Structures are given as structure tokens and as C-alpha cells.
Amino acid sequence: xxxxxxxxxxxxxxxxxxxxxxxxxxxxxxxxxxxxxxxxxxxxxxxxxxxxxxxxxxxxxxxxxxxxxxxxxxxxxxxxxxxxxxxxxxxxxxxxxxxxxxxxxxxxxxxxxxxxxxxxxxxxxxxxxxxxxxxxxxxxxxxxxxxxxxxxxxxxxxxxxxxxxxxxxxxxxxxxxxxxxxxxxxxxxxxxxxxxxxxxxxxxxxxxxxxxxxxxxxxxxxxxxxxxxxxxxxxxxxxxxxxxxxxxxxxxxxxxxxxxxxxxxxxxxxxxxxxxxxxxxxxxxxxxxxxxxxxxxxxxxxxxxxxxxxxxxxxxxxxxxxxxxxxxxxxxxxxxxxxxxxxxxxxxx
DNA sequence: AAGCCGGGGAA
DNA sequence: TTCCCAGGCTT
Numbered sequence: 001x002x003x004x005x006x007x008x009x010x011x012x013x014x015x016x017x018x019x020x021x022x023x024x025x026x027x028x029x030x031x032x033x034x035x036x037x038x039x040x041x042x043x044x045x046x047x048x049x050x051x052x053x054x055x056x057x058x059x060x061x062x063x064x065x066x067x068x069x070x071x072x073x074x075x076x077x078x079x080x081x082x083x084x085x086x087x088x089x090x091x092x093x094x095x096x097x098x099x100x101x102x103x104x105x106x107x108x109x110x111x112x113x114x115x116x117x118x119x120x121x122x123x124x125x126x127x128x129x130x131x132x133x134x135x136x137x138x139x140x141x142x143x144x145x146x147x148x149x150x151x152x153x154x155x156x157x158x159x160x161x162x163x164x165x166x167x168x169x170x171x172x173x174x175x176x177x178x179x180x181x182x183x184x185x186x187x188x189x190x191x192x193x194x195x196x197x198x199x200x201x202x203x204x205x206x207x208x209x210x211x212x213x214x215x216x217x218x219x220x221x222x223x224x225x226x227x228x229x230x231x232x233x234x235x236x237x238x239x240x241x242x243x244x245x246x247x248x249x250x251x252x253x254x255x256x257x258x259x260x261x262x263x264x265x266x267x268x269x270x271x272x273x274x275x276x277x278x279x280x281x282x283x284x285x286x287x288x289x290x291x292x293x294x295x296x297x298x299x300x301x302x303x304x305x306x307x308x309x310x311x312x313x314x315x316x317x318x319x320x321x322x323x324x325x326x327x328x329x330x331x332x333x334x335x336x337x338x339x340x341x342x343x344x345x346x347x348x349x
Numbered sequence: 350a351a352g353c354c355g356g357g358g359a360a
Numbered sequence: 361t362t363c364c365c366a367g368g369c370t371t
Contacts (some may be wrong), residue, residue, distance in 0.1 A: 037366040042364080044357065081369070115368045135366045155350070182366060191364065192360060201353025223363095250354060293357055295364090330356065332350080
């Protein structure tokens with residue numbers, strides 16, 4: 001096992017994908033890429049990396065932007081707290097670090113939205129500091145290599161696997177080592193069908209010898225999924241009424257149609273009664289119904305045409321042009337794509 | 350420690 | 361369907 005690092009690094013030099021953020025030593029750009037890639041596949045995040053580097057060439061540019069502009073660029077990527085925290089962190093760099101991106105682990109990790117993984121990644125990739133990354137890939141590679149069934153989503157798991165990671169880390173070249181363990185996990189030591197025949201560690205992998213790689217890593221928690229029923233209210237007009245989501249839940253600070261949110265499915269007559277009580281408008285007809293599936297929420301969305309504009313003072317009215325400046329959940333973005341005719345001149349369909 | 354937060358691709 | 365992706369914050 002003392003050959004862990006040289007084996008995966010030799011493999012990495014021969015087999016790695018060419019990715020834009022691997023071509024730079026800019027801590028700022030590496031930070032952007034790492035936050036964008038949190039819980040996100042490379043194919044999904046790559047175009048967002050290009051967009052952010054293009055729109056915000058420097059951390060000052062990002063700090064000076066409006067949060068709404070940042071969220072709009074993030075639209076469709078999900079986990080929007082990452083975008084809000086990214087913006088906060090840029091302002092931290094400007095205000096607390098004199099506009100210079102911090103160059104040590106502690107300073108990096110003090111930035112909003114930067115945890116142990118991201119701080120270790122930036123410290124090693126940008127500054128060649130010896131911090132081992134522990135992401136989903138590293139958890140998988142290490143749990144299999146050491147044949148360790150400690151649940152990774154517990155305090156004990158974090159402790160155990162961080163120790164493994166630090167043990168095998170190549171302190172002479174932490175940057176390449178960290179890239180290598182993650183790339184190996186993504187390309188070879190895959191979740192479902194690990195390609196053990198082509199694995200550089202197959203000779204010394206304990207789970208391959210004594211156990212079953214496919215059974216690792218172990219997770220203890222189960223995802224709890226809740227179902228919700230959203231009833232969106234739409235008055236066809238070239239003035240589109242939207243509301244900014246505030247408070248806690250999902251899509252914070254993003255825009256959607258005014259809506260009634262219910263815990264269970266209701267008949268139209270019941271929905272209509274509640275809508276009349278709350279908004280003082282009537283449901284005319286159902287425009288469409290969509291299922292929006294998220295990791296922890298199944299949203300049943302019904303889009304209703306109503307008989308008049310809502311009187312709610314918290315709504316904003318925008319046309320089809322300016323709506324392009326507002327951050328929208330994918331559910332709303334998709335509805336607008338399919339129903340733009342509702343909001344043409346005079347609301348003519 | 351447990352709960353919460355998106356969206357999409359792969360098997 | 362189920363799993364998981366270059367995780368982190370709040371409670």
C-alpha cells in the first residue's frame with residue numbers, strides 16, 4: 001500500500017480527462033470550479049464554469065455583481081445556496097483579504113460555502129499544499145482499497161477516511177495526487193460497475209481480495225422524500241406576475257408565479273375555494289400539470305389560468321424580455337419555454 | 350447527529 | 361425506479 005500514490009499518479013498521467021480548471025493555477029478560478037462541481041457531474045457543470053469565468057474574470061467582478069445576476073447565471077444548476085454563498089465569499093475576499101484570494105487552508109476555509117473538501121482542493125491545486133481531498137470519489141476508492149465498511153456519512157466515517165486519505169497522500173505532489181484519486185474514482189472505481197481489471201490498485205485492493213468492491217462504500221442515512229402540490233396562478237397577459245421566494249426552503253431569492261402550496265392532492269373545487277379566500281381570484285382552467293422530481297422533494301405542479309390579475313402587492317410584473325434577467329427555478333423556466341404564447345401582446349393565445 | 354438543499358444522467 | 365454526482369450549512 002505504500003505504492004498507492006505512485007500507482008494512481010502514473011495511471012492519472014496516462015488516462016486523465018482534459019478539463020479547463022486543470023489548466024490553471026489561479027486560486028480564484030479553481031475555487032469557482034470547485035464550488036460549481038459540488039454534488040455535480042463534470043458534464044453538467046462545465047458550461048457553468050465557462051460562463052462564470054467569462055462574466056466574472058476576477059473576484060472583484062464577482063463581488064461587485066448583484067446577487068440576482070449571480071443566481072441567474074447559476075440557473076438550472078441547482079443547490080442555489082452555492083451561488084449565494086459564492087457571492088458572499090467573493091465579497092469576503094475583497095473586504096477581509098484585501099482582494100487577494102487567501103493562500104492557506106485556514107483562510108480558504110473561512111470563506112462562505114467552502115468546507116473541508118473544497119478548502120483542501122484549492123490549497124493543493126492552487127498552492128501545492130499537502131491537504132488530502134475527501135469527496136465522493138475519494139470515499140469510494142479508500143473504502144474499497146482498505147475494505148472498510150465504516151459508514152461514510154457519519155462523524156466516525158469522516159474521521160476514519162480522512163486519516164486514510166492523509167496516510168496515502170503524496171506530500172511531494174498533493175495536487176496531482178488529489179486529481180488522481182478523484183479521477184480514478186470517477187473513471188475506474190465507479191459506484192455500480194467498478195472496472196477492477198483496469199485499476200492501477202487491483203494488486204493491493206483489499207476489498208477486491210477479501211470482500212466485494214461493489215458493496216462499498218456504506219452509507220447509513222436514507223433520503224427522505226416529501227411530496228408537495230403546487231398550484232401556480234397565471235393571468236395571461238404581457239405583464240407576468242411573479243413573486244420572489246423568501247424565507248427558508250428551496251429556491252430562496254428566486255422567482256416563481258404566485259402559488260398555493262398544499263401537502264396533498266385536492267379537487268379543483270377545493271383548490272378554487274382556497275385560492276378565492278387567499279388571492280380573491282377564480283380558477284378558470286388548467287393550463288398544464290408537471291411533475292418536478294428533486295432528490296428530496298417530488299413536486300406536483302399545476303398551472304392554472306385565473307380570471308384576473310392578482311391583487312397581491314408583493315408580486316412584480318415583468319414582460320417576456322425582462323424576465324430573462326430574473327433567476328427562475330427550472331420548473332418555471334420550462335413552463336415559460338412551453339407557454340410563451342400566453343404572455344404575448346394582449347395576452348392573445 | 351440529523352435535516353435540508355436541485356437537477357440530471359446512468360444503470 | 362434507485363443511486364449518486366469534485367458538499368456545505370443550519371438546526
